[in-house]
Amino acid sequence: MQNKTTLWEFMTNSDYRMAIFIMLGIKTLQQLSGEAAIDAYMQPIIASTGSTISEETSSIIFGIVQLPGALLAGYLVDKMGRKPLLIASATGCAIALFAEGTYFYFQDVLETDVSSISWLPTTGIAVFVFMINVGIVTLPYVLLGELFATNIKGIGVSTFTLYGASLAFLVSKFFKPLANAWGEYTVFWIFGCICVLGIIFVLTVLPETKGKSFSEIQAILKRKTTKKDDVETKDTGKPQRSPPPYTA
Missing domain, CATH: 1.10.1620 (Atp Synthase Epsilon Chain; Chain: I;)
Incomplete structure (x- = not known):
């Protein structure tokens, strides 16, 4: 803490370059996976699916499943490690998002009778909400504490919180216009592709910090x-x- 530093040094010092690059990738995955948009438009999404479960009941279900997801993350983070937990979280989110997008594609584009799988939209989003809390939402804050020294940690946390909040705003802002222009299935598939890219990023760039x-x-x-x-x-x-x- 005797080595005080500045935002300019944080952005330009080569000692922080790799840590900044890693956190940019992880925070981008966290926000571009669609969590903010799905949370903001949860009830309209369920209402547009014709699900047999009401949007009010769905919102309660989604709120309930967040807690066990976060508790499971706290239990597994030092048992599985950061990388496996992030990969498992992103994989589960990708599967749920692709399934959600496929449902909308059959319903809106192919105009197929989807009454036999009317449970899928609520189930898909519930799985997404659970899996994103297992790793993608929670672990970036663990990594922020592990990758930056104490004297730079305050600036690092503030910088990446601002970056994440900016991305969340953009995702929430453009979700509905993009869904209206390209179809909701396209937006869900884009979110799913971001999760797949996040898996590749974690595999190739993120070091395992467990026990180090x-x-x-x-x-x-x-x-x-x-x-x-x-x-x-x-x-x-x-x-x-x-x-x-x-x-x-």
């Missing part, structure tokens, strides 16, 4: 940053930098 000390996490991030810089240097034809010596 802050210094160990920082060493992993520095190795990733150094490797990226060396690849960029090789591409430009300039002399490669040697990685800095590791000190305990």
Whole structure:
């Protein structure tokens, strides 16, 4: 805490580059998966499906399933690890979103009789709400605490909270216009594709921080940053930098 820092240093210091890149990806997944829009338009979505379950009852169901999802995340985060839990959460959300979009496609485009699967819209959103609370909604705050040092943590949390809130506003703002223009099935499929891209991002970029000390996490991030810089240097034809010596 004696090493006070500024927002400018946070944005420009290469020591924070990989952590910022990781958090940008995780917060983008968190908000572009559609959680804010589905939460805001939950009752109109259910009403437009002709579900046998009323939109009021559906809202109660969605509110109830959030709690066990969040409790399960707290129980599993140190047992499964951050990466497996995020991947499981994103996978469950993707399946639910693609199923929801498929229902709207059959109902609105193919005009097929969907009375036999009228349970699907409520079930799909309930699964989405549960699975998103298992990892995508909760784990970014864990990672914020693990990837940034104490002296920069306040600026990091504020920056990414603002970034996430901005994305949530945009998703909520443009959900209805896009649904009216392209169909609700398209928007749900876009959210599902974001979850799939998030799985790839987590697999390839996010380091596993379970059971690691802050210094160990920082060493992993520095190795990733150094490797990226060396690849960029090789591409430009300039002399490669040697990685800095590791000190305990």
